[in-house]
Amino acid sequence: xxxxxxxxxxxxxxxxxxxxxxxxxxxxxxxxxxxxxxxxxxxxxxxxxxxxxxxxxxxxxxxxxxxxxxxxxxxxxxxxxxxxxxxxxxxxxxxxxxxxxxxxxxxxxxxxxxxxxxxxxxxxxxxxxxxxxxxxxxxxxxxxxxxxxxxxxxxxxxxxxxxxxxxxxxxxxxxxxxxxxxxxxxxxxxxxxxxxxxxxxxxxxxxxxxxxxxxxxxx
Numbered sequence: 765x766x767x768x769x770x771x772x773x774x775x776x777x778x779x780x781x782x783x784x785x786x787x788x789x790x791x792x793x794x795x796x797x798x799x800x801x802x803x804x805x806x807x808x809x810x811x812x813x814x815x816x817x818x819x820x821x822x823x824x825x826x827x828x829x830x831x832x833x834x835x836x837x838x839x840x841x842x843x844x845x846x847x848x849x850x851x852x853x854x855x856x857x858x859x860x861x862x863x864x865x866x867x868x869x870x871x872x873x874x875x876x877x878x879x880x881x882x883x884x885x886x887x888x889x890x891x892x893x894x895x896x897x898x899x900x901x902x903x904x905x906x907x908x909x910x911x912x913x914x915x916x917x918x919x920x921x922x923x924x925x926x927x928x929x930x931x932x933x934x935x936x937x938x939x940x941x942x943x944x945x946x947x948x949x950x951x952x953x954x955x956x957x958x959x960x961x962x963x964x965x966x967x968x969x970x971x972x973x974x975x976x977x978x979x980x981x982x983x
Contacts, residue, residue, distance in 0.1 A: 853983030855975065858914065866931040868919060871970065871982050875919030877931045877943070878980070881954060885941065886912055889955040899965040903955045906969050914974075916982065917956045917967035921945040928952065928967075943967065 854871050858878060861867055866879035881889070889903040890912075903912060919927050923945065929935040930943035930952075938944030939960060940953035950961030957966040972982045 853981055855979055855981050857979050859978035863913070865933075868931050875927055876970065876982060877915075877917050877919045877956070877967070879915045879931070879956075881913045881915055883913075885954040888941070889953060889957075892953065892955075892957075898958050901955070901957060901966055906955055906957075906966070908972075908974060911974060914980070915954075915956060916972050916980065917969050919943075920968070921947070921950055921963055922958070922965045922967065923948055923950055923961070923963040 852872075854869070856869055856878060858867075858880070861878065861880045863880050863882045864885070866877055869876045869878065886903065894900045894902055903915075906917075907913075907915060919931060921928050924947065926945050926947040928943040928945040928950070930937040936944045936946070938951035940951050942952040942954045942956055942959075944951055945961065945963065948962050950963035951959050952963075952967060953959050955966075956969075958964070970982055972980055975981050
């Protein structure tokens with residue numbers, strides 16, 4: 765009988781890689797921990813930031829509304845009232861004022877002197893050497909062309925704000941025939957220019973214009 769020998773095959777079988785089940789399983793808790801951490805402390809921090817932003821925005825918005833609420837009454841108070849606007853200008857009929865006479869009126873709560881100068885007073889005021897005056901102004905500088913006899917000034921002494929004498933009949937007109945402030949002895953001439961005493965400047969001439977031959981608008 766023939767003998768048949770069995771020989772073992774020397775060829776190696778190909779290696780089969782096993783799926784990384786354990787590694788995946790090990791990584792899963794780590795991922796879970798990271799996710800839990802994000803949803804835990806990280807989420808609380810994000811919520812806190814959003815809460816702080818909201819509080820900051822609300823505070824700034826409230827401050828803006830408060831400032832506007834304060835500003836509105838202030839602007840309203842600064843706006844001119846109806847009675848002030850009504851007194852912004854006045855019209856005075858001067859037809860009854862005779863040469864050499866003067867009247868007192870009121871404009872913006874200040875006294876105003878309106879004087880009808882005589883030809884002699886106009887001449888006297890016009891021949892004064894302007895260079896010798898403390899506050900150099902001619903009569904023409906203080907009146908309107910063709911209306912040099914109409915002198916309109918505020919009745920307020922430029923020293924301390926007293927009301928000078930000389931506008932009403934019988935009042936003292938001072939050494940220069942215009943106005944006299946007895947408080948500290950300021951003398952004004954017929955053009956209401958300071959000639960003697962502590963007053964630094966002439967009586968103020970307000971803005972005015974004749975809107976007819978006998979009506980003057982002041983202001």
